Amino acid sequence: MASIKTIATLAQTSVASVSRVLNNSGYVSAALRAKIESAIAQTNFQPSSDARILRGGKSHLVGILLPSIDVQFFGILAQSMEQALFDLGYQSFICSTAESAAHEARYVAMFLSRRVGGVIAASAEAGAAHFAPLRARGIPIVAIDRDLHGYASDSIVIDHDLGGRMMAQHLLDLGHRKIAILGAPQHSQSIKRRLAGAKAALGQSGLQPVSVQLGMTHDFAQAYDLARNALAHRPTALIGLTDIAAIGAIHAAHDLGLQIPRDLSIIGFDDIPSAAFVLPRLTTIAQPIRHLGHIAAQRLHRLITSDPSVQMNALPALTLIQRDTTAPPIPA
Amino acid sequence: MASIKTIATLAQTSVASVSRVLNNSGYVSAALRAKIESAIAQTNFQPSSDARILRGGKSHLVGILLPSIDVQFFGILAQSMEQALFDLGYQSFICSTAESAAHEARYVAMFLSRRVGGVIAASAEAGAAHFAPLRARGIPIVAIDRDLHGYASDSIVIDHDLGGRMMAQHLLDLGHRKIAILGAPQHSQSIKRRLAGAKAALGQSGLQPVSVQLGMTHDFAQAYDLARNALAHRPTALIGLTDIAAIGAIHAAHDLGLQIPRDLSIIGFDDIPSAAFVLPRLTTIAQPIRHLGHIAAQRLHRLITSDPSVQMNALPALTLIQRDTTAPPIPA
DNA sequence: TACCGATGTGTAATCGTTACCAGAAGGATC
DNA sequence: GATCCTTCTGGTAACGATTACACATCGGTA
DSSP: OOOHHHHHHHTTSOHHHHHHHHTTOSOOOHHHHHHHHHHHHHHTOOOOHHHHHHHTOOOOEEEEEESOSSSHHHHHHHHHHHHHHHHTTOEEEEEEOTTOHHHHHHHHHHHHHHTOSEEEEOOOSSOOGGGHHHHHTTOOEEEESSOOTTOOSEEEOOOHHHHHHHHHHHHHHHTOOOEEEEESOTTOHHHHHHHHHHHHHHHHTTOOOSEEEEOSSOSHHHHHHHHHHHHTTOOSEEEESSHHHHHHHHHHHHHTTOOTTTTOEEEEEEOOGGGGGSSSOOEEEEOOHHHHHHHHHHHHHHHHHTOTTSOOOOOOOOEEEOOSSOOOOOOO | OOOHHHHHHHTTSOHHHHHHHHTTOSOOOHHHHHHHHHHHHHHTOOOOHHHHHHTTOOOOEEEEEESOSSSHHHHHHHHHHHHHHHHTTOEEEEEEOTTOHHHHHHHHHHHHHHTOSEEEEOOOSSOOGGGHHHHHTTOOEEEESSOOTTOOSEEEOOOHHHHHHHHHHHHHHHTOOOEEEEESOTTOHHHHHHHHHHHHHHHHTTOOOSEEEEOSSOSHHHHHHHHHHHHTTOOSEEEESSHHHHHHHHHHHHHTTOOTTTTOEEEEEEOOGGGGGSSSOOEEEEOOHHHHHHHHHHHHHHHHHTOTTSOOOOOOOOEEEOOSSOOOOOOO
């Protein structure tokens, strides 16, 4: 393992001088600099981050805690955050917690021992006490997608309640009265909020959902089953709390011989790529996922450097994307 | 920042004893151990990995290089590798390179300075010379999904050529003769291999694809456009070199008023979750993605520890999943 | 009594890097 | 000729952990 000492020997100088060219700080003559640079190039030397951190430097490490990354929504989020952070000079530990607080705690311990400079987290619902040690050490935490109940220094959370309302309102505007709701995972904060929002909007029209189906896991197969249950209540429209849920529902409806949107309207939430590539194309509420990821990275950077000049963008708005799965109900 | 010295002071002992309980090595009396443990708990102390690495310990860090993670296939792969590695005691840097060798090189430099113990890579096509410094330092590299031309210590690559043949053969067996092929990204090795395999199978029946459409980026929108082009050649069947490509094609066909599989058969490759959740359900060749991820993790672990007792599982086989998008052609 | 092994504890070197300090050389200013 | 800055270079302490080594104590045994 080439070290700074190896380079110093090779260039017949001292470690101090090598360090100076590495960080170009202080004075180094052109001649010496050249000798040192050639030694570095020759050996493919890379200074040890560990030694630097140990010495008291910033770690440039950040922890990213997500429920999963094999779900499109989080995959996109992870990618956009990792990219933005890398461009800002950070390296990320992307960790998937499977919505388990125990998993999260293990990762938090790891973050601590790795001396991460900050954390971005979409935490599981069940308590956030395991974030306390991070707080205690003054490590900034940015919550994304889900709140962190007092443990976050900042949070990038869209208005899920509003999102829920928007879904319901769209169906209401079309004239639907018998509306079912389904989604997963049920313990997710955002899911709960969207549900609450949708119910509230229905409530304002004096309505209640004809069925609410929540599941544990967030995948097509689960959504399909939930939709079968929901459909038994003969709704004219269906709210998928996520696009995955909505797409599962499209399938269930199809298998039941229902025509969409003639016999059943369906609306989703997120606008993942698949939403535009199911048949019929899914009407949904778009949240600008990549944009959220970038903002989160930016905000964390700002917190880590405590440089108030770092730009703070506002959260982008939710928008209704009208495609082919919603229409007025057939008059009874 | 609590350090081992802080703990020693708190427990009125020396750093050596604290280290001994931390690693439970050597002798420590029950009484002292209790005092130390309580001090550790009190301060939420986590020993610095950096100091440990510096001292000569293993870093337990691994670099994962993937073209992207917002593509389902790689998202699933990333998640399965990260999980398996974490359970083996490693932490991962999941990096998305956007198929760019320059990006990869930047990440490799980072891996070097972070002293990763190993790397798993699905590299971009354009040369692999930037992996040389890793080799030079004896850092094991496991190639996944794509070969690494001499730089990998091991490689977990399914037989893409066979995959290509299987797709073609299935359509051939159904009686198709006018077959088009589409896929992306075109510089990807696996795409090229599958293409070659498909062409070879057609060749054995004295046929050539009626059209081959390759694109730069791997997304639905691109696939849709490619499919429009391919369909202009009036094939009776279409090979999507990935499921994404096939799903894009389903859409294009639908928009052209074609009925699947009556007017057009479509087969994909990968068996991502969406494949079972498009309408009609996509017939595809399944590669067991998570399984591959686990094997990669296992193999890397074996290389890092150079422990020959670590299990080596064989690569799982490709299987044809027959769903609803393929059928015999209408007799002319 | 003298000696031995097992047990328990502390000191100091070490890893790779940075930053502070000291010292040297050369030129300019008074 | 004394003093000062500027430029250049090297020596070394410190960061936090592990570990080889030294030393001390104790019970048992020859």
